[in-house]
Amino acid sequence: MRKVLGILCLLFCLYSCNSDDSSNDPVVPEPEIVKAPLTVLAYMVANNNLDDDLYENIVAMYQGLQLLDKPATLLVYWDGKTPFGENNATHAILRFETDGEGNINGLPALDESYNMDVIMATAEVVKEYSTQMSASKHVMTNVLKDMLSLAPANRYGLIFGSHASAWTNSIFTSRSFGQDGPGTDNTILLPDMVEAIRSTGVHFDYILFDACYMGTIEVCYDFKDVADYLIASVMEVPAYGFPYGTELMPALFEGTEASYKKICQEFISFYTDFYTQKKSAWGTVALINSKEVNSLVSSLKNEIISHKDKLADYDVSSLQEYGKSSGPDIAYDLRQFVKELNDGNIPTDFDEKLNKAVLYKGCLTEARPSNYAVDAENYCGLGIYIPVSSRTDWNDYFKTIDWFSASGWNEVTFAWNF
Numbered sequence: 001m002r003k004v005l006g007i008l009c010l011l012f013c014l015y016s017c018n019s020d021d022s023s024n025d026p027v028v029p030e031p032e033i034v035k036a037p038l039t040v041l042a043y044m045v046a047n048n049n050l051d052d053d054l055y056e057n058i059v060a061m062y063q064g065l066q067l068l069d070k071p072a073t074l075l076v077y078w079d080g081k082t083p084f085g086e087n088n089a090t091h092a093i094l095r096f097e098t099d100g101e102g103n104i105n106g107l108p109a110l111d112e113s114y115n116m117d118v119i120m121a122t123a124e125v126v127k128e129y130s131t132q133m134s135a136s137k138h139v140m141t142n143v144l145k146d147m148l149s150l151a152p153a154n155r156y157g158l159i160f161g162s163h164a165s166a167w168t169n170s171i172f173t174s175r176s177f178g179q180d181g182p183g184t185d186n187t188i189l190l191p192d193m194v195e196a197i198r199s200t201g202v203h204f205d206y207i208l209f210d211a212c213y214m215g216t217i218e219v220c221y222d223f224k225d226v227a228d229y230l231i232a233s234v235m236e237v238p239a240y241g242f243p244y245g246t247e248l249m250p251a252l253f254e255g256t257e258a259s260y261k262k263i264c265q266e267f268i269s270f271y272t273d274f275y276t277q278k279k280s281a282w283g284t285v286a287l288i289n290s291k292e293v294n295s296l297v298s299s300l301k302n303e304i305i306s307h308k309d310k311l312a313d314y315d316v317s318s319l320q321e322y323g324k325s326s327g328p329d330i331a332y333d334l335r336q337f338v339k340e341l342n343d344g345n346i347p348t349d350f351d352e353k354l355n356k357a358v359l360y361k362g363c364l365t366e367a368r369p370s371n372y373a374v375d376a377e378n379y380c381g382l383g384i385y386i387p388v389s390s391r392t393d394w395n396d397y398f399k400t401i402d403w404f405s406a407s408g409w410n411e412v413t414f415a416w417n418f
């Protein structure tokens with residue numbers, strides 16, 4: 001019996017010595033993910049009358065990428081009438097990569113003709129979607145997450161291109177941002193938009209709004225926690241949009257405060273040249289430091305509450321208005337408003353905080369049409385909605401947003417039915 005047990009023990013030991021021991025296998029390291037320094041994402045909702053203009057924006061972006069002297073990646077989410085790729089996708093993520101030597105997606109730089117069809121043929125369609133409503137929180141969240149996974153980077157910039165209406169819930173067929181087909185239901189409100197960005201888990205270096213009326217204090221308050229810098233116009237943005245085919249494009253990838261100011265300067269220079277060439281031209285643009293928005297809002301709140309009696313029935317007629325055609329009353333100049341509340345004197349505390357928040361401001365003082373010209377002396381870079389009795393459509397919604405109490409407007413007892 002002992003012999004049998006001894007033989008069994010020996011066989012067990014021999015088996016154990018010869019059996020595979022996974023713990024001794026060499027560990028194969030996971031391939032290292034190489035991240036770009038800064039990648040730019042563009043979210044374009046073009047299923048509307050801006051289809052051709054946003055299409056040309058992509059062409060201009062291609063031109064601008066050729067100016068970069070280092071490798072970089074641009075991802076564009078496209079939802080428009082114009083199809084892309086072999087499958088004629090109208091909802092797709094397009095990738096453009098430059099090697100820093102003028103080549104895009106491995107192809108030599110194109111000549112100056114920049115034929116749109118040729119340029120779009122070079123676009124790499126990296127993900128296609130079935131028809132979806134791009135101006136919704138769910139879709140925006142998923143698309144942004146897809147874009148981030150397709151282009152790993154240490155830092156990101158984000159561009160939004162479409163129709164917009166600042167914080168408001170209705171302006172023609174648009175509410176806040178986007179217009180994916182006809183109707184106000186095909187747009188997205190700012191709180192949902194911010195939540196979509198926040199859900200990605202990424203804090204963006206900057207957000208550039210290539211859309212109308214987004215340069216207001218209400219918009220900045222909503223987006224202050226999802227990006228370090230905001231670039232926007234308080235007025236309507238001309239249909240041509242931001243001039244991506246200029247030195248603006250390299251500036252998008254530099255990732256410095258100075259480069260973001262360069263973006264704004266290129267915008268103003270471009271439309272100033274348009275005006276000189278007798279073309280329709282107007283514009284405002286500002287660079288906002290998100291970290292300083294809370295301090296500015298706190299100072300503004302003090303001004304609103306301390307002048308609440310005067311604001312009960314306030315006359316806005318003396319203020320510079322930025323809603324020139326499609327958005328009357330949507331925004332008046334923020335600094336001029338506070339100055340008028342104080343009988344022509346600007347409080348030092350408010351002015352200091354405004355100057356810290358607005359790092360650059362630019363405007364066209366001559367414009368075509370002429371009523372779009374801006375009085376630079378009364379232009380601070382930001383606008384504000386001042387409740388007026390005629391905008392009952394906005395006022396009901398205004399009372400529901402976080403800004404209403406954060407700014408102190410909830411402390412004002414208006415002389416009219418608010």
